[in-house]
Structure formats: C-alpha cells, structure tokens
Amino acid sequence: MRKLLASTAFFLVLLLWSCSNDKNQDHKNSNETKGGVYIGGFLRVNEVNNIKSLMPIAINEVASYHLASQVYEGLVKYNQMDLSIMPGLARSWEISADLMEYTFHLRSDVKFHNDPCFKDSLGRNLVANDVKYCFENLCSKNVNNSQYDVTFKDRVEGANDFFAESKSGKVRTFRGITVIDDSTIKIRLVHGDANFLNILAMPGCYIYPREAEQKYGNEMHTKCVGTGPFYIETIKEGEAVVMKKNSNYWAYDKDGNRLPYLDGVKWTFVPDKKTEVMEFRRGNYDMIYRIPVEMFHDIFGEMQNGKRSLDFDIYSSPALSTHYYGFNLQTNPFFSLKEIRQAFNLAIDRQKIADYTIKGEGRSADYGMVPYTEVFEKMGYDYKGLKGYKYNPDSAKKLMALAGYPDGKGLPSFNLEINSGGGDRNILVALVVQKMLKENLGVNVNMNVVTWPEHIDNIQSGKSDFFRYAWIADYPDPESFLTLFYGKHVPANYLEKSYVNFGRFKNKMFDSLFVSARSEPDKAKRYKLFSKAEQIVLDEAACMPLFYDENFRLEQKNVRNLPENPMNYIDMSTTYLIPKKK
CATH class of the missing domain: 3.40.190.10 (Periplasmic binding protein-like II)
Known part of the structure; x- marks a missing residue:
C-alpha cells in the first residue's frame, strides 16, 4: 500500500x-x-x-x-x-x-x-x-x-x-x-x-x-x-x-x-x-541524493560485480553532516542528570550501526559533533585529543546505578521522536538504538514518528524530550556545529522557541571557549579552542552523536x-x- x-x-x-x-x-x-x-x-x-x-x-x-x-x-x-x-x-x-x-x-x-x-x-x-x-x-x-x-x-x-x-x-x-x-x-x-x-x-x-x-x-x-x-x-x-x-x-x-x-x-x-530511486532510473529525475540503506548494496553491487554498464553517474564524498539524538535538558528531569546522558552514550555501539544498520552510508561518530575532516585537522582541530564515547555497556550500567536507577528500575519509558521521509533509515537506526538501550540499560524507549514540519516545530518548542536530528554545516567550519550548544541561543523563557540550541544546553566554560574561538584571528589557535569546547560537550554528554554522513549523489549522464x-x-x-x- x-x-x-x-x-x-x-x-x-x-x-x-x-x-x-x-x-x-x-x-x-x-x-x-x-x-x-x-x-x-x-x-x-x-x-x-x-x-x-x-x-x-x-x-x-x-x-x-x-x-x-x-x-x-x-x-x-x-x-x-x-x-x-x-x-x-x-x-x-x-x-x-x-x-x-x-x-x-x-x-x-x-x-x-x-x-x-x-x-x-x-x-x-x-x-x-x-x-x-x-x-x-x-x-x-x-x-x-x-x-x-x-x-x-x-x-x-x-x-x-x-x-x-x-x-x-x-x-x-x-x-x-x-x-x-x-x-x-x-x-x-x-x-x-x-x-x-x-x-x-x-x-x-x-x-x-x-x-x-x-x-x-x-x-x-x-x-x-x-x-x-x-x-x-x-x-x-x-x-x-x-x-x-x-x-x-x-x-x-x-x-x-x-x-x-x-x-x-x-x-x-x-x-x-x-520511489524516488525507481523514478530516477526510469529517467524521470536528473539528480537525486542519498541512497536508501535497503538499496545501497543493490546499486553498488552492480559495480562491485564487474557490471560497468550503469546508465548514470555516482558521486560521493564525506559530508559535513552529523546525525545525532538530542536530549531536552531544560524540561526533562531525567535528562538533566549527566550520568543518564553519559550512560545512553556508552550503551550505543556506533560502529555496529555504521557497518550493519546504515551499511556504510556513514561513519561512526567516534569524535563528537564535528565530523572528522582532514582539512579541519590540518588547520588545528584536535580530533586525536578528543575523548568520545566507545561502546562500553558495563560502564553505562554503573552510571545508571550512580544516577539512582540500577538496570533502569524507576525510570519511566522515553519517547524518541523521529521524522518520516527519506526512506527507512531513520526507523532502522531508531530500532537498533531502542534495542541497545533496552538490553544494556533496561530502558524502555517508544518511537513517535511525525512529519518533518511537525518534527521541527516540536524540537524548537521543547515539546520533544528525546529526538532525532541531523545537522548539516551552514558553512565549512567547526563553529557551525558547536553553535548548537552556545548557551546564549537558549531563550530566557522556556516556552519560547530555541532555534539553534535544540537541547537547551548551558555551560559557562563552553560559552567562554566558544566566544574566545570566534574572535581569535589565528585559525590554528581558533580551532584548538573549538576542540577544547567540544570536549566539554562530550564530557557533559549534551547529545548522542551517532554517525557522520556520506554524500552520495546520482546524476543522469x-x-x-x-x-x-x-x-x-x-x-x-x-x-x-x-x-x-x-
């Protein structure tokens, strides 16, 4: 149907x-x-x-x-x-x-x-x-x-x-x-x-x-x-x-x-x-981007199996785009606890999601919100010094107990809001995360699928406590990702929309480093400051980075x-x- x-x-x-x-x-x-x-x-x-x-x-x-x-x-x-x-x-x-x-x-x-x-x-x-x-x-x-x-x-x-x-x-x-x-x-x-x-x-x-x-x-x-x-x-x-x-x-x-x-x-x-891919292959579209996970290996398999008769061109590159799950830190009392946010991050096997769920359509988010980019690293962004979240369910369980909810006992179920559209990838990833949180932490997560306009409005209005989002750089610079955590983007009245800092994260040390980096004319020093600011975001587990996107574009010849x-x-x-x- x-x-x-x-x-x-x-x-x-x-x-x-x-x-x-x-x-x-x-x-x-x-x-x-x-x-x-x-x-x-x-x-x-x-x-x-x-x-x-x-x-x-x-x-x-x-x-x-x-x-x-x-x-x-x-x-x-x-x-x-x-x-x-x-x-x-x-x-x-x-x-x-x-x-x-x-x-x-x-x-x-x-x-x-x-x-x-x-x-x-x-x-x-x-x-x-x-x-x-x-x-x-x-x-x-x-x-x-x-x-x-x-x-x-x-x-x-x-x-x-x-x-x-x-x-x-x-x-x-x-x-x-x-x-x-x-x-x-x-x-x-x-x-x-x-x-x-x-x-x-x-x-x-x-x-x-x-x-x-x-x-x-x-x-x-x-x-x-x-x-x-x-x-x-x-x-x-x-x-x-x-x-x-x-x-x-x-x-x-x-x-x-x-x-x-x-x-x-x-x-x-x-x-x-x-449907989009099917119509492209029928010649009804001249260009499409992002290939559904379910069709990824079917399309590339034609090339891998020696069939070079593709009647369209494929272009790809690492994207300046990060897919993540956000926490509403302002209105949800459980996500205001750092230990719970850290436990969620440790309970997720990002490499498994990258390899088996999205099947190579992205890279595991091992660093943080700023995707690994060789150009950024050469300019001074300290990726190697960042301490992200490796899969560690034992440590995750200890943090849940420290927060007062051993094996998830006493925690209510959470609603994970995701948007419809774009194929099955959002749902496939959510199902895997749902399973990992249940098996590793005893946490029950329900999925709520809404349209994209409703999703945007719910996130900005603070109606979604736990939500899926993807941030594509507005400009080629780490600042475009870290601005998501700048405290001054959070409105004083929690009933007002937060247009950028969706999770309503606030940290004085982060803000200080972020502002210093923005005004630093030396790019190497600037990027060092930004990477220090990102470490605070990671330490505070302000969100759950999942994977960095790979751009795939199909064009007619x-x-x-x-x-x-x-x-x-x-x-x-x-x-x-x-x-x-x-």
Whole structure:
C-alpha cells in the first residue's frame, strides 16, 4: 500500500508538471552555444522532505535551503566545487586589518525578479538600502526568524540592541551598518571575525525587496522575490515547484553566455526514497541524493560485480553532516542528570550501526559533533585529543546505578521522536538504538514518528524530550556545529522557541571557549579552542552523536556542472543538460 500511495503521488506531480510544460520536452530544447555548453531544458529533482519556509530569515532545513538558493542571493556565495567564498551581489569588498570592518561594493546591473509587488510588475535595480533593510529584518524579533542567532547575534555592532528594541515600535538605528551610497555598504563587527564572509553566505543574509514583504508579509514563505538565476512560476506546497529562468540575471560565463543555461528547474516532494530511486532510473529525475540503506548494496553491487554498464553517474564524498539524538535538558528531569546522558552514550555501539544498520552510508561518530575532516585537522582541530564515547555497556550500567536507577528500575519509558521521509533509515537506526538501550540499560524507549514540519516545530518548542536530528554545516567550519550548544541561543523563557540550541544546553566554560574561538584571528589557535569546547560537550554528554554522513549523489549522464560537495550546496546557475544519446 505504501508503494502504491507513493507512486500515485508521483503521478499526480507529473500531472502538475504537465500544466506548465510537457515533461517529454524537458531536455529537447537544449542547444549548443559558445564554449560547448548547452542552453535550455528543465532540470528535474526531488526533495523527500517538504519545504517549511522559503523566507530567508525562516530557513532552517535543507530542502528549503536548496530551493531558496536558486531564487535568492547574498553579498557573497559559495563556489560549489570547493566551498570557497566568491562574489555574489557584491562585486568586491575590503576588510580592515583588525577584521572588524567589512566594506562591500555592489554590482550595478542586478535587478529583482519581475513581480506584482513592483510598479508595472517590473523588477527594479538593487541598491545598498535593500541590503540594509534585509539585515535589519534579520535582527528583528519575529516568530519565524530562525537565522538571527547563527548570523548577526553577538557579531555585528548594535545587532543585539536592535533586536531587543524590535518590539518597541520606536525608530531604531543599526549602529553596525552604514550605507555609504547606493552601491556601497559597510558592516562593523563587535570583534575581529575571519569567518564573517561565511556568515554572509547563509540564507538569513539573502536579499529581497522591501516591496515584497510589504505586499506578501507572512506569505513570503512561498511568495519569493529575489535576484537569483530562477524565479518561482508555480508552487503547490508539498507536491511540486516549477522555477523558470530569470532572463534579467546579471551573471555571464567566461564565453559571454548569459546565465543560467537552463530554462528552469522542476522540483517534486515525493517522500519515499525507493520511489524516488525507481523514478530516477526510469529517467524521470536528473539528480537525486542519498541512497536508501535497503538499496545501497543493490546499486553498488552492480559495480562491485564487474557490471560497468550503469546508465548514470555516482558521486560521493564525506559530508559535513552529523546525525545525532538530542536530549531536552531544560524540561526533562531525567535528562538533566549527566550520568543518564553519559550512560545512553556508552550503551550505543556506533560502529555496529555504521557497518550493519546504515551499511556504510556513514561513519561512526567516534569524535563528537564535528565530523572528522582532514582539512579541519590540518588547520588545528584536535580530533586525536578528543575523548568520545566507545561502546562500553558495563560502564553505562554503573552510571545508571550512580544516577539512582540500577538496570533502569524507576525510570519511566522515553519517547524518541523521529521524522518520516527519506526512506527507512531513520526507523532502522531508531530500532537498533531502542534495542541497545533496552538490553544494556533496561530502558524502555517508544518511537513517535511525525512529519518533518511537525518534527521541527516540536524540537524548537521543547515539546520533544528525546529526538532525532541531523545537522548539516551552514558553512565549512567547526563553529557551525558547536553553535548548537552556545548557551546564549537558549531563550530566557522556556516556552519560547530555541532555534539553534535544540537541547537547551548551558555551560559557562563552553560559552567562554566558544566566544574566545570566534574572535581569535589565528585559525590554528581558533580551532584548538573549538576542540577544547567540544570536549566539554562530550564530557557533559549534551547529545548522542551517532554517525557522520556520506554524500552520495546520482546524476543522469547528460547532466553537467552540478558538482557534489561536503555541504551538498547546490548552485544551478551554471548547470546544463547535453542532449541524450539515442
């Protein structure tokens, strides 16, 4: 029945697509041009999780990030080949010697998408005041604002005061942002920060026009007006999104071809991974990522058995992504006991989960929350000095007894909340963890499976005491993982949402090291401080790291310029499709 429903959903999505374009024409319109690239055609991709919001300041999960990155842009963006910073809306910038002042020079040829929010529905030119307006919104209290904590808070001069006064109704002044002229804007920081360009590449720093927010308000979760290579023509929440080429896009390639090459992108939201893989192999998708555990060896077995006739390409790399189980330390009296959290960590055989449950689709989380990355280690991150949790059920039992619950006696059952979608991996891992906690500690764990939007809301609102989550780096730096434990991200009122520190962990020593690391200009010293901060997270057992992801992407052989990278960052502005061989 599950497969039938998934296939039916896919069929309905195809019907929606056909209202915009005949899917059989998606690749037939591509024509070769200067430099050997091809212009035209629609790229077809799928997200297994529905988008929650495409409003830049509200983006907090990967599906929304993937879509929004094609519609919006920031001052800078990532090179998807190596994740280096490259110019975006800013053509150039200067950074002061003390790393406290950043001056950006905007491009003069950037226009917002044509949209009814403008006079005559024609998009106007971007100016520096648009950037200022968006950054002021980023630093204003809003129930949907999940980006402030991980971007300008405690970084940009005056951001904290601007945020605190955002509900006052008074005219506010943002001290750290100065508009010099229409094409120049200056940002002053609280302390020197060599990582600030990475922060500006985050979705919370995407730029949109004042007119869009005035017209659409909260409808901006789907009403998108940006400057990116594509605009949204059709959106049917939970089913499909059709993006079209922005014919006024500012970028050109080295041969003088105007970007983007594609006519558009068609997204679906089929949650069943098996259906997704099946449709990919039928040629109905051009790219998918993450292969279901159940199909992993079937696909790779074809290669291992000498069958080299795969009609698609496979790309892989270690991901900057950690899967973990979180504890709510603020509202659950049992998880407030460090001994119980430590016992849970020691009772889990991570290597067994990596080898037999996810079958090589990830690596056991032996270090902590920051995935092992050779680049981080070379820059000074002390992975070898970190003391994580090796499987030790005997020590786990002793800690439970020390906490006053020998063999789990007296403990209530716990509800582990996991999200649906993405194949069976979440459930398979949860079943194994459930069994290990029962056998090794006598702890009863019940599973509660909810939809992704409900899961996100429950975690942020503190309604889930024990929950599954995966954190993908917002930028290639250990800080992006350790910010999950920064105490200042926890709201003073426990009834308010905690957008980043989901477990509501607080530790003064961690906060001190974290803040010191963020303001340290020397990268080697900075990474040493971060690794010391992570050891505190491990000692306190603030969460249960399970495994580090491996990125696997499947692409049809006619897809070009869609490289895989550790953050799974996607920029489709230079992607193109060559004609399929008959």
